[in-house]
Amino acid sequence: MTVSNKDKVKELIKTKVSLAPMAGITDFMMRDLIRKYTKDSLLTTEMISSEFLRQVKGNVIEKKNEKSSPVSYQISGHKPQMMADAAKYLEQFADMIDINMGCPVNKVVKGQDGCALMKNPQLATDIVKAIKEVINVPLSVKFRLGYTFEELNYVEFGQKMQEAGADFITIHGRTRSQMYSGNADWEKIRLLKDNVDVPVFANGDVNSIETAEECLAKSKADGVAIGRGTLGDLSLIYRIEHYFKTGEKLPLPTIEEKIEQAIAHLNYEIELRGENTGIKFMRKFYPYYISKIHQATKLRSKLMVSEDLKEIYEILNIIKQKKEPII
Ligand SMILES: Cc1cc2nc3c(=O)[nH]c(=O)nc-3n(C[C@H](O)[C@H](O)[C@H](O)COP(=O)(O)O)c2cc1C
Known part of the structure; x- marks a missing residue:
């Protein structure tokens, strides 16, 4: 049929x-x-x-x-x-x-x-x-x-x-x-x-x-x-x-979950585009993953220019530890 x-x-x-x-x-x-x-x-x-x-x-x-x-x-x-x-x-x-x-x-x-x-x-x-x-x-x-x-x-x-x-x-x-x-x-x-x-x-x-x-x-x-x-x-x-x-409203992602999403996204970009291009390509997404997070502006700005993968992971992990609620 x-x-x-x-x-x-x-x-x-x-x-x-x-x-x-x-x-x-x-x-x-x-x-x-x-x-x-x-x-x-x-x-x-x-x-x-x-x-x-x-x-x-x-x-x-x-x-x-x-x-x-x-x-x-x-x-x-x-x-x-x-x-x-x-x-x-x-x-x-x-x-x-x-x-x-x-x-x-x-x-x-x-x-x-x-x-x-x-x-x-x-x-x-x-x-x-x-x-x-x-x-x-x-x-x-x-x-x-x-x-x-x-x-x-x-x-x-x-x-x-x-x-x-x-x-x-x-x-x-x-x-x-x-x-x-x-x-x-x-x-x-x-x-x-x-x-x-x-x-x-x-x-x-x-x-x-x-x-x-x-x-x-x-x-x-x-x-x-x-x-x-x-x-x-x-x-x-x-x-x-x-x-x-x-009819059930699942909660908004926490800061931790958002940063985990960003890290998974970054890893995927790198896997498929290579480290240099992946790092640069990811920059357009950071402002969305890291928005409305208390006192994260400076860290986010650093992420936008960093070319060092180790530093990028470090910054993301610092933001991930933030316990303040999303503002
Ligand atoms: C960066 C960007 C790229 C877009 N590219 C397309 C596209 O390729 N084809 C299309 O039909 N609409 C495109 N749109 C329009 C979106 O599909 C959508 O109609 C628009 O963003 C409004 O929906 P939203 O408020 O949910 O974003 C694009 C929108 C944005 C922001």
Whole structure:
């Protein structure tokens, strides 16, 4: 018996929480680290440019990405055939393919990729149709409320994507012109939810059990997608998943647990990137692991420049001993 895409999506989003794609962040290491906590939540890759993939096909991606189900591979681009080729290639690793229609960054939208597709629904439709023709896993789209507040076309756009064949939608409750400023508008998402049949995940500013609950109450979405909240908090997705399943609020990680997460993360970066690159790559994550910890500012600043692994472990262990509560 073949399983329909509708049922496949249902299974993939059953925890009602997913990891949103973040370029430079949600690589296979970050996903592996989060996967240690959650077995079932859908984790999305960083966006993978269809143009880039065409050049490296069968090389970098194939070697580096092992399937760690359930995983959604996000692709970016604007050429239907190239996007279909990318999706077809990535399908071997993926439980779902996602199309980036929300990235607000200048160089992305200038090339007609990301959120620029919201200004060109016909091209977005052509891309969805081209990909649907060649893949068997479900296809999702991720977009924003619109390009600007004057062009809030998210409901009509979502309907068009559904008609073209999208099986699932993630929507970030901001416009492209907002970039990441202001607050995500969870209430507006409800109008989309009311007007499409495919499941919808709400995204933007969910960073705790409480905000996840509030976001679902306001948006009536089927679940939440979380990006920045997972930085420095690898168990967040699991805690929310657990809360939705059982009603139990697991405690926030202690300082000790946060530093243990940071050390595990550092070790993984070093194992896979080598000591020098791993140490440097890790610097972007320290501010998140070591935030709101009393009198840790100086130690954190030292971590950001140290190239000596022994010293880095020492600093992390000093912070780990801090008994003051997180402020
Ligand atoms: C560093 C960074 C990189 C991002 N990269 C992507 C991306 O590759 N594809 C995408 O669709 N969204 C990307 N986003 C947007 C996030 O997926 C998400 O929509 C946004 O951060 C709002 O959710 P949050 O408040 O939970 O972080 C990125 C966001 C950040 C902060």
